[in-house]
Amino acid sequence: MHCLICPKCCELEVNEDKVVGAGCRRGEGFARQELVMPKRVITTTIWCDTISDRLKIPVKTCEAIPLADIRLVMRDIRSIVIKSKPYVGQILNDIGRYSLEVRLLVAVQLASNLPFSFH
Ligand code: SF4
Numbered sequence: 419m420h421c422l423i424c425p426k427c428c429e430l431e432v433n434e435d436k437v438v439g440a441g442c443r444r445g446e447g448f449a450r451q452e453l454v455m456p457k458r459v460i461t462t463t464i465w466c467d468t469i470s471d472r473l474k475i476p477v478k479t480c481e482a483i484p485l486a487d488i489r490l491v492m493r494d495i496r497s498i499v500i501k502s503k504p505y506v507g508q509i510l511n512d513i514g515r516y517s518l519e520v521r522l523l524v525a526v527q528l529a530s531n532l533p534f535s536f537h
Contacts, residue, residue, distance in 0.1 A: 419432075419449065419452055420450070421440060421441075421444075421445040421448045422445075422448065423444050423445065423448050424456075428440055428441045428445050430435060430445055430448070430449045432449055432450075432453065437449040437450070437484075439471060440519065446473055449464045455484050456484070456485045456495060457482035457484050457485065458482055458483060458485060458488065459478055459481075459482050459483070460478060460479045460483055460491060460492065460495070461476070461477070461478040461525065462476075462477060462478075462492065463475060463477065463501070464477055464495060464498045464499070464510075464522070464536055465498070465499045466499070466500045466501070466502070466503055466504070467499055467500075467501060468501065468502060468503060471503075471532055475500070475524060476524070476525040476526040477495075477510070477522040477523060477524055477525055478522070478523055478525050479486075479491070479520055479522060479523070480509060480521040480522070480523050481521070483520065491520055493500065493518070494520075495520075496497070496520070498510075498522075503525065506524050506525070506526060507523065507524060508523070508524045508525075509521050509522070509523055510522040510523075510524065523530050
């Protein structure tokens, strides 16, 4: 398996109880987590409808989500529409009916004239 924590993407092997090939300690934890319950951070967008704009807001989950739950969480995220522009780094945790407890982090600074703004 490849470690997905940083762009170095080390190739990891698990031999009995040892993890081989990790360039740092985090790789060992990643390999062990992958064997027990693989998880991923979701990066996606949600809609923001204001009086004057319809924007797509880049967000990511604050925590890694078990692979088995990603479809369920994405279904809920797709239904989210917020009514005011969030700021970068804002945590959106009161926006809805998540099937799981998931918090979203606004990932990118918004500008009013970005191409993903619809009028
Ligand atoms: S093992 Fe460490 S250095 Fe290698 S990809 Fe993972 S985080 Fe990066």
